[in-house]
Amino acid sequence: MGNTYNYYGEDSGGMQDAHLGKFIYDACRKADGDVNFADYDWDGDGKVDQLFILYAGQGQNVNGADTGLIWPQEGSLNSVGSDQQPFEMDGVTIDSYACSCELGENKVIDGIGTICHEFSHCFGLPDTYDKGTSFGQTELKYGTYVWDLMNNGNYLNGGYTPAA
Structure with a gap:
């Protein structure tokens, strides 16, 4: 590079x-x-x-x-x-x-x-992050958190078992 x-x-x-x-x-x-x-x-x-x-x-x-x-x-x-x-x-x-x-x-x-x-x-x-869980914001947006790949579900088990 x-x-x-x-x-x-x-x-x-x-x-x-x-x-x-x-x-x-x-x-x-x-x-x-x-x-x-x-x-x-x-x-x-x-x-x-x-x-x-x-x-x-x-x-x-x-x-x-x-x-x-x-x-x-x-x-x-x-x-x-x-x-x-x-x-x-x-x-x-x-x-x-x-x-x-x-x-x-x-x-x-x-x-x-x-x-x-x-x-x-x-x-x-699209991203479905909850505003209450990301970037210091407080408003709840979707409520799916770790159950959603497009929220924080990509981090489950170190990313080895992401949410669907």
Whole structure:
């Protein structure tokens, strides 16, 4: 990769990484010799339909105090605030992405829960976090908490048995 882990994970306020777009670009560039990105244009529209990157180490969802870690997320390079515009590799445009971390709490291999959560965003599912359980807010939103993959159910049993 072209930069340090702290560079890619540097926060730009709230739960946003300042250089995540550059991370997506650098990871794709690094994999380009081994991956034909055109294989992931499933509908023939000239765009990679979904890119998922599993990155080394913990994510900031596990250790929020470490502002040099990358937040697991789903998004688009074309979104407001991205430091990298969509780019082309192997004749297709890469724009939408999702990513998650290799390690969970206590720096052991993370379960599949956060991967499932972020990949579910790729299919259009929204977050259903309770405002009373996330980010210091007090209003109850859905009430599903650990029983819902899109709330905090991705963390059940260290992510090894996520909620449906």
